[in-house]
Amino acid sequence: MREAAESVVAHRDVRFDHGEARPLGAKGRRTRARILAGATEAFLDQGWGATTMATVAERSGVGIGTIYQYFRRKEDVLAALVGEWTLGALAQLQEWDPADGRDGLRRIIGRFVSGYVATAPLQRLWEEVSLTDEVLGHLRDDLTEVYVQLFATAFQRGADDGLLAPGPDPVETARALCAMVDRYCHQVFGRGRADDVRPSVPEAVDLLTGLWAAALSLS
Numbered sequence: 609m610r611e612a613a614e615s616v617v618a619h620r621d622v623r624f625d626h627g628e629a630r631p632l633g634a635k636g637r638r639t640r641a642r643i644l645a646g647a648t649e650a651f652l653d654q655g656w657g658a659t660t661m662a663t664v665a666e667r668s669g670v671g672i673g674t675i676y677q678y679f680r681r682k683e684d685v686l687a688a689l690v691g692e693w694t695l696g697a698l699a700q701l702q703e704w705d706p707a708d709g710r711d712g713l714r715r716i717i718g719r720f721v722s723g724y725v726a727t728a729p730l731q732r733l734w735e736e737v738s739l740t741d742e743v744l745g746h747l748r749d750d751l752t753e754v755y756v757q758l759f760a761t762a763f764q765r766g767a768d769d770g771l772l773a774p775g776p777d778p779v780e781t782a783r784a785l786c787a788m789v790d791r792y793c794h795q796v797f798g799r800g801r802a803d804d805v806r807p808s809v810p811e812a813v814d815l816l817t818g819l820w821a822a823a824l825s826l827s
Contacts, residue, residue, distance in 0.1 A: 651686070700719045
């Protein structure tokens with residue numbers, strides 16, 4: 609895992625006491641979850657620019673000093689939120705086996721699309737802020753590369769077993785296919801298209817699965 613992504617994962621289980629990292633216990637995990645929930649409300653209600661760490665503290669029901677034990681700036685809070693989504697998605701991706709065929713691929717793509725739709729407002733925020741904040745931009749690049757490498761490994765395994773044909777460079781094939789899903793979800797579900805003009809989640813999943821299966825010669 610690349611540096612920025614590793615940092616988010618490493619800080620998932622710690623808080624800072626006078627600058628020293630301390631492992632989180634059960635109470636600390638509950639506090640961190642409250643902070644992330646309060647931050648989500650604040651970001652969606654007030655927007656990125658108007659949300660401060662004090663706002664996050666108020667929405668979370670904790671003191672401002674407590675906030676800074678877990679996060680040093682609001683960008684770190686957003687990074688943590690993204691990290692939570694990503695770790696869940698990566699855990700599901702690691703379950704994918706090319707031997708499961710088209711049905712298995714549809715399940716993986718379906719989980720990604722459904723997860724995107726469920727978090728669409730925050731996905732829009734993440735899209736916006738990661739384009740303007742250099743640190744979050746690096747995090748977005750790193751997390752994207754983690755997805756790419758996991759799929760590339762699965763593609764190569766499938767090719768070795770004669771199950772699919774990812775082309776001469778599985779990494780670049782994975783990069784292209786991952787980008788297609790991400791951009792499609794952003795344009796269809798992330799940009800506020802009216803429900804009556806956009807496909808349903810099952811329709812979107814069927815479309816993306818068909819495109820991936822065709823690109824990989826997966827039956």
